[in-house]
Structure formats: structure tokens, C-alpha cells
Amino acid sequence: MTTADIIFVFIAGLLPLAWGAHFLGTRQAESAGRKVALHSRPGQYGWFAVLSLSLPALVVAVVASLLSLSGLYQPPPTMILIASLLVGTGGLVLSIRAIQPALRARNLIEKVIRWMLLLAAGLSILTTLGIVLSVLFEAIEFFHLVGFWDFLTGTEWHPDTAFLQGAGRAAEGVAKPQFGSVPIFAGTLMITAIAMMVALPVGLYAAIFMSEYASPRLRGWLKPALEILAGIPTVVYGFFAAITISPLVVQMAAFLGIHSDATNALAPGIVMGVMIIPFISSLSDDVLHSVPQALRESSLALGTTKAETIRHIVLPAAMPGIVSAALLGISRAIGETMIVVMAAGLRPNLTWNPLEGMTTVTVRIVDALTGDQAFNSPLTLSAFGLGLVLLVMTMILNLISLSVVRRFRMKYE
Amino acid sequence: MNNIKTSSAIRRRYRADGRFKVYCLAAVLFALLFLVFFFSDLMTRGWPALLQAEVQADIHYSEVVAEGRYRKAIDKSLRPLVSRGWLRTLPLYLEDHPQKMGSREELWVIASSAVDQYLKGHSSKLKLRHRKLVDKLKSEGRIKLAFNTGLFTRGDSKMPEIAGIRSAVVGTLYVLFLTMIFALPTGIMTAIYLEEFAPDNRFIRLIELNINNLAAIPSIMFGLLGLAIFINFFGVPRSSALAGGLTLALMTLPVVVISARAALKAIPDSIREGALGVGASPWQSIWHHVLPLAMPGIMTGSIIGLAQAMGETAPLIIVGMIAYIPDSPDGILDAATVLPAQIYTWAGEPMRAYAERTAAGILVLLAVLLSMNALAIGLRRHFERRW
Numbered sequence: 149m150t151t152a153d154i155i156f157v158f159i160a161g162l163l164p165l166a167w168g169a170h171f172l173g174t175r176q177a178e179s180a181g182r183k184v185a186l187h188s189r190p191g192q193y194g195w196f197a198v199l200s201l202s203l204p205a206l207v208v209a210v211v212a213s214l215l216s217l218s219g220l221y222q223p224p225p226t227m228i229l230i231a232s233l234l235v236g237t238g239g240l241v242l243s244i245r246a247i248q249p250a251l252r253a254r255n256l257i258e259k260v261i262r263w264m265l266l267l268a269a270g271l272s273i274l275t276t277l278g279i280v281l282s283v284l285f286e287a288i289e290f291f292h293l294v295g296f297w298d299f300l301t302g303t304e305w306h307p308d309t310a311f312l313q314g315a316g317r318a319a320e321g322v323a324k325p326q327f328g329s330v331p332i333f334a335g336t337l338m339i340t341a342i343a344m345m346v347a348l349p350v351g352l353y354a355a356i357f358m359s360e361y362a363s364p365r366l367r368g369w370l371k372p373a374l375e376i377l378a379g380i381p382t383v384v385y386g387f388f389a390a391i392t393i394s395p396l397v398v399q400m401a402a403f404l405g406i407h408s409d410a411t412n413a414l415a416p417g418i419v420m421g422v423m424i425i426p427f428i429s430s431l432s433d434d435v436l437h438s439v440p441q442a443l444r445e446s447s448l449a450l451g452t453t454k455a456e457t458i459r460h461i462v463l464p465a466a467m468p469g470i471v472s473a474a475l476l477g478i479s480r481a482i483g484e485t486m487i488v489v490m491a492a493g494l495r496p497n498l499t500w501n502p503l504e505g506m507t508t509v510t511v512r513i514v515d516a517l518t519g520d521q522a523f524n525s526p527l528t529l530s531a532f533g534l535g536l537v538l539l540v541m542t543m544i545l546n547l548i549s550l551s552v553v554r555r556f557r558m559k560y561e
Numbered sequence: 562m563n564n565i566k567t568s569s570a571i572r573r574r575y576r577a578d579g580r581f582k583v584y585c586l587a588a589v590l591f592a593l594l595f596l597v598f599f600f601s602d603l604m605t606r607g608w609p610a611l612l613q614a615e616v617q618a619d620i621h622y623s624e625v626v627a628e629g630r631y632r633k634a635i636d637k638s639l640r641p642l643v644s645r646g647w648l649r650t651l652p653l654y655l656e657d658h659p660q661k662m663g664s665r666e667e668l669w670v671i672a673s674s675a676v677d678q679y680l681k682g683h684s685s686k687l688k689l690r691h692r693k694l695v696d697k698l699k700s701e702g703r704i705k706l707a708f709n710t711g712l713f714t715r716g717d718s719k720m721p722e723i724a725g726i727r728s729a730v731v732g733t734l735y736v737l738f739l740t741m742i743f744a745l746p747t748g749i750m751t752a753i754y755l756e757e758f759a760p761d762n763r764f765i766r767l768i769e770l771n772i773n774n775l776a777a778i779p780s781i782m783f784g785l786l787g788l789a790i791f792i793n794f795f796g797v798p799r800s801s802a803l804a805g806g807l808t809l810a811l812m813t814l815p816v817v818v819i820s821a822r823a824a825l826k827a828i829p830d831s832i833r834e835g836a837l838g839v840g841a842s843p844w845q846s847i848w849h850h851v852l853p854l855a856m857p858g859i860m861t862g863s864i865i866g867l868a869q870a871m872g873e874t875a876p877l878i879i880v881g882m883i884a885y886i887p888d889s890p891d892g893i894l895d896a897a898t899v900l901p902a903q904i905y906t907w908a909g910e911p912m913r914a915y916a917e918r919t920a921a922g923i924l925v926l927l928a929v930l931l932s933m934n935a936l937a938i939g940l941r942r943h944f945e946r947r948w
Binding site for chain 2: 217254255257258261262264265266268269270271272273275276278279282283285286349350351352353354356357358360361370372373374376377379380381382383384386387388390391392422425429453454455456458459476479480482483484485486489490510513514517518531532535538539542543546547549550
């Protein structure tokens with residue numbers, strides 16, 4: 149039996165048992181409640197029986213599978229299955245005996261429900277921990293091989309011979325692989341900067357239009373229309389950038405008499421900028437909307453024009469929110485993958501010219517992990533090194549932005 | 562004197578005022594024009610793939626064909642025009658339908674991609690004499706552009722004329738289903754806990770901060786998580802729908818939590834207090850009263866979250882879901898691919914016929930995603946309630 153079959157049999161065994169438990173528990177409670185008033189509704193005794201059946205069974209199953217995963221002791225799967233279902237039945241028998249009018253079934257099941265909800269909430273913490281740890285461990289291994297400073301300050305990225313090291317043939321007199329990440333981060337920042345140059349002005353002015361000039365009806369149409377831009381999958385943007393915008397950029401450059409690479413940084417930058425517009429405009433629009441109307445009216449009453457009111461009164465008041473929107477936008481641009489994978493090129497290139505092809509952190513991660521290299525080769529591990537830096541950068545940006553917007557909310561709400 | 566001076570200053574300020582408004586309008590127009598340009602560009606690229614060239618040919622099911630020399634099934638003159646990929650399926654077809662052996666049949670068969678591209682007026686490597694033949698057949702009505710049903714009924718292929726999105730669509734359905742059954746219950750449970758039960762202490766604030774942070778972490782990081790934890794640690798098969806579904810579930814979770822919390826927060830306290838006042842327990846008040854009222858809002862957020870997951874590619878590439886999958890997967894542990902990943906792999910193919918199919922795949926994906934979003938917005942408008 150495969151693992152999938154085991155899980156299937158487990159669930160298929162547990163479900164009818166649970167149904168039976170509910171039936172038995174309810175009937176027991178009804179018969180017990182004929183003479184004395186029950187504390188809870190009969191159905192709640194039924195659920196009490198279901199929980200006493202399934203919780204022990206689940207605990208046994210989870211503990212046993214963790215044991216076998218950790219490799220300490222590997223019980224045969226059929227044994228786990230039988231053991232957990234037996235323990236569950238035992239719990240059921242005990243619970244049926246425990247059912248009597250004084251038993252506070254409702255309180256007990258509510259307590260279990262609360263714990264289950266807390267467990268679900270804890271899963272998000274586990275996810276973050278999982279991301280950090282999974283990246284961290286592999287990254288540490290990578291930095292054993294390469295050296296943290298060489299990685300952070302090196303300007304040459306030539307991992308081509310890394311596979312030899314992975315194959316245990318490091319000493320074959322070829323050039324040592326170099327993992328200097330500066331050109332990769334330079335490419336990332338260049339494309340991010342281009343994206344923000346598009347997204348920030350357009351997003352902010354669009355937000356001002358929606359919250360200050362447009363009628364509520366127009367705003368009700370414009371906002372979802374702009375949010376379509378955020379709903380388009382990034383792979384589609386990537387295709388569009390590679391096949392439509394890149395040639396357009398090359399033609400424009402040729403028209404101006406400048407040479408441009410077929411894969412240049414400008415095309416993915418622009419398209420990424422458009423993708424980020426709704427993030428900036430929606431968030432800024434919300435913030436502008438929550439600036440108290442009294443501020444505008446008092447400014448207008450002093451004789452300022454509408455534009456002056458917006459520039460000198462509304463925008464400064466909304467500034468924290470706008471900054472946090474911009475930071476979130478930057479964090480998105482840094483971590484954006486598909487657009488750059490499809491349109492930005494693979495060559496690490498340290499240059500100021502946006503018309504040349506350059507590569508980004510996310511491109512190198514994808515490239516390193518889709519190759520056919522062994523998992524412990526330095527090239528594969530380099531993905532986790534890059535991932536760690538990417539994670540730290542975006543997390544810092546997110547946390548700053550979240551705390552800024554939180555403080556802003558406290559000020560006006 | 563003073564009056565004139567102020568009036569010119571005022572005029573300047575009014576002009577600045579007008580300019581500012583124009584900037585704002587220009588920004589909105591830029592975004593909208595981009596949308597229009599974007600969609601029209603994709604439409605013009607994608608619609609030709611909805612048509613496919615077909616040739617009327619006389620198929621001869623002979624012993625030779627069954628032995629594997631499938632090109633012998635049609636007349637020599639037509640051979641260069643017909644898709645080899647289609648001809649290759651003939652021996653298998655004969656194995657399944659032995660009664661056809663030795664018979665002849667007049668059929669519309671799929672033309673090669675060179676013929677297809679030539680008929681659509683694109684550049685094609687079709688030889689000159691074959692072009693003449695195609696023109697002649699076309700005037701005789703024995704070659705035509707028909708609706709491309711193969712695009713939807715076939716799986717991926719190394720030959721563009723018989724490549725379709727079916728295996729990717731099936732894979733997408735598997736992955737989306739798994740994402741849904743993992744992310745929705747946990748997300749809604751988390752939201753209920755945070756909104757209805759959680760005390761206001763440090764640990765809870767940490768969870769809240771953490772969820773907001775997770776919503777903004779690059780999706781590719783979830784791919785690294787899936788690779789390291791699900792595949793390398795728990796041994797989930799690489800490229801399987803299960804690995805992709807679990808990864809996307811973790812990515813979708815914060816979206817579901819945030820929107821479900823907003824929906825729960827919108828329910829006024831009088832509902833809860835009314836239920837508690839007639840003797841309901843906290844959970845009874847939530848299960849019987851708060852949750853049903855919050856359901857439309859929760860569903861809206863969940864649909865938007867699922868749509869986002871459906872368009873996601875980067876984490877799935879990391880967990881290996883870009884494999885070449887010609888047949889639909891049979892289970893959640895089979896190697897599978899999804900529609901966005903199929904789009905990515907086709908976009909990387911150098912042949913022009915693939916670019917057309919990529920755009921067509923994109924149109925299908927966008928149609929599904931936009932209707933999901935429209936459904937979410939419609940739900941919100943329909944059930945929106947002011948308290």
C-alpha cells in the first residue's frame with residue numbers, strides 16, 4: 149500500500165466511525181436525559197463522542213508518522229492504521245460511558261474548537277518559520293562553500309564550473325566558480341528602479357484622481373478597472389514584455405539612434421511598473437480617502453486652489469500611507485519573478501545602461517533550481533543564498549511599511 | 562495696481578490647478594490605455610490559434626501502417642502537408658480499432674504547422690512547390706482553416722500543430738482543488754480565531770504581523786519552502802499536483818485570512834450579543850449567526866485568492882511543475898503541469914506556431930481569471946449589506 153492509500157483508508161475508516169459515534173453519543177444522551185435535564189443539547193454529546201474518537205486516533209497517526217519520518221523507528225503503515233483506529237474506538241467507548249446529564253459537553257467541545265482554531269492560526273507562524281529555516285540552512289551550507297563576503301562584494305558571477313565541484317572533481321585545474329552577487333543585485337535594483345519610476349507617479353496621480361476629482365460613480369468603475377492590472381498573472385506580463393514591449397523598445401532606441409539589446413532591462417522594468425500601479429493606487433486611494441474632510445475644507449476656505457490643497461495639505465497628511473504603499477511596491481518589484489525570467493535575460497551585467505540585458509536575483513534562483521544539477525552542488529545552493537538575501541530585503545521593507553501604515557491608522561481612526 | 566498684480570498671480574495659480582488635474586487624468590488614462598493595448602495585442606496574437614489548417618485526405622489503413630510506417634497511410638503528394646504528429650497516432654488507432662484494417666476513409670486531417678502558418682499569412686518554411694500545392698488544394702476546397710478543437714482536447718506536444726492545453730487544464734484543476742481544501746478551512750479558522758476569540762496580547766499581535774508580512778513575501782520564496790520542506794523533507798513527489806497545491810495553499814492562506822477577517826469585522830456586535838443574550842455559547846453564536854452573515858464576504862476574498870493562486874507560476878516552477886506532460890495526470894501524486902506553467906514553457910519555444918498557441922492559452926487563462934474576479938465582485942455587490 150502506498151502512503152496515499154493508507155491516508156485514504158484512514159479517512160475512509162474514520163468517517164463512518166465518526167458518524168457512528170455521533171449517533172451513539174446522541175442516543176446515549178437522549179436516553180440519559182429522559183429523567184434528569186441534560187446540561188447540553190443531545191447533539192453536543194454526539195459531537196463530544198466524535199471528538200473523543202477522532203482526536204486520539206489523529207494523535208496516534210501523527211505521532212507515528214513523525215516517528216517514521218524522523219527515522220527513529222519505522223512501524224509498518226498498516227500497524228499505524230490499525231493502532232490509531234483501535235485507540236480511537238477505545239476513546240469512543242470511554243466517552244459513551246462518560247455521557248450523563250451532568251457532563252458539560254458543550255463547554256468541552258467549545259474548548260476543543262478554540263484549540264483547533266488556535267492551531268490553524270499558528271500555521272501561519274509555522275509557514276514563516278518554514279520559509280526562513282528552509283532558506284537559512286541551505287544558505288549556510290552555501291556560505292561554507294563560497295564565503296559570505298565573497299558573495300556579497302564580488303563582482304564576478306561565473307558559476308559554470310560549479311558542477312565539477314558538485315561531482316567531486318573540484319581539483320581538475322579549471323577556473324574556480326565565482327559567486328559574486330553584486331551584478332545580480334545591481335540588475336535587480338535597476339529593474340526595480342525603472343518599475344518604480346513608472347508605478348509611483350502613475351499610481352499616485354491615479355489615486356489622487358480617484359479620491360479627489362472623480363465622482364463616486366466613476367471611482368466605483370475606475371478602481372476595479374485598475375485592479376484588473378493586479379489580477380493579470382505575471383507569466384502573461386512576462387510574455388507581453390518579451391514579445392511586444394522588448395521589440396518596441398529596440399525600435400524606439402534605433403529610431404533615436406541608440407543601440408539596444410533584444411533583451412533589455414527597460415522592457416521588463418516598464419511592464420513591472422504597470423503591474424505595480426494598482427498596488428500603489430489602491431493603497432494610496434484608501435489613505436487619501438481617510439484624510440479627514442475638515443482638513444480639505446479649512447484649506448479651501450483660506451482661498452487655496454484644489455491642487456494647492458492636495459499638494460500642501462492632503463498629501464502631507466497622507467504621506468505615511470503613501471510611503472508604505474511605495475515600500476510595498478518596491479518589495480513586490482524586487483521579488484517579482486516571471487516578468488524578469490521571461491524578459492530580462494540571464495547574463496549578470498554590471499552597467500548603468502538600461503538598454504542592456506541584465507539579470508536579477510529571482511532569475512538566478514529559477515535558473516539554478518530548474519537545471520539538472522545535484523541538489524548539493526554550489527550552483528543549486530547559490531539559489532538559497534540569493535533567496536536568503538531576497539527574503540531579508542523584502543521582509544525589512546514589509547515590516548517598515550506595515551508599521552508605518554499601522555501608526556497612520558492610529559492617528560486618524 | 563494691486564488688483565492687476567493679484568489677478569495675474571491668481572491666473573497663474575489657476576493654471577497650475579488645471580495642470581495638476583490634467584496630470585491626474587493622464588495617469589488614469591495611461592493605465593487604462595495600457596489595459597486596452599495589452600488586451601488587443603494579446604487578442605490579435607492569440608485568435609489565429611483558434612483556427613487550425615486541415616487537409617482532406619484519403620487515409621488507407623494498411624498492414625504497413627500498423628507496423629509503424631504510418632506515413633504510408635496517405636498519398637505521397639499530400640505527405641509533406643499533413644502533420645506527422647497526427648500520422649504517428651495511426652498505428653495505435655488501428656490497434657484499438659482492428660476492424661478498420663484494410664479499409665479506406667476520406668478524412669479532414671490536421672495539416673503541418675508550416676501549412677498552417679502559410680495559410681494564416683505568416684512567415685513559413687514551407688517549400689515553394691508545396692505552397693503552390695496548398696494554393697491549388699485551397700481553390701479546390703480540399704484544405705481549410707477550421708475551428709481548433711484540438712487546442713482544448715489534446716495535451717502538450719513537441720509539434721505545435723497537435724499541442725493543446727488539456728493536460729495543463731486538468732493539472733490546474735487538481736492543483737486548485739488541493740489549494741482550496743487546504744487553504745480555505747485553515748484560513749477561515751485562523752480568521753475566526755483572530756477576530757472572535759484572540760486576546761489582545763503579544764503573541765496574537767505577532768501572528769497578525771506575521772500574516773500581513775506573509776501576504777507580501779515574494780511568491781518564489783514559497784517555492785523554495787515547498788522544495789525544501791514538502792519535497793526534500795516530507796518526500797512529496799516532485800512535479801506532483803500535491804506539491805504544487807500545498808505550496809500554493811500556503812501562499813493563498815494570508816489572502817484568505819485577511820479578507821475573511823475583514824468580512825467578520827463587518828458584522829456588528831449586536832448580532833453576537835443577541836445570540837449570547839438568549840443563551841448561545843460563543844461558538845454557537847459564531848456558527849449559527851456570525852458566520853452565515855459573513856459568508857458572502859469570505860467567499861469573495863477566497864475566490865480572489867484562488868484566482869491569484871491559479872495565475873501563479875514562479876513557486877510552481879521551483880517545485881518542478883514545468884515538466885513536459887503530454888497526458889493528463891491521473892492523480893495528485895502524478896507529475897502534472899498547470900496552465901501558467903504551460904504558457905511559460907510554450908513561450909520559451911522558438912517556433913512561431915507556439916507563440917500563437919501561447920497567446921491563445923493566455924486568453925483562456927485570462928478569461929477564466931477575469932470571470933472569477935467578476936464573480937467575486939458580483940457576489941460582493943449582490944450580498945453587500947449596510948448595518
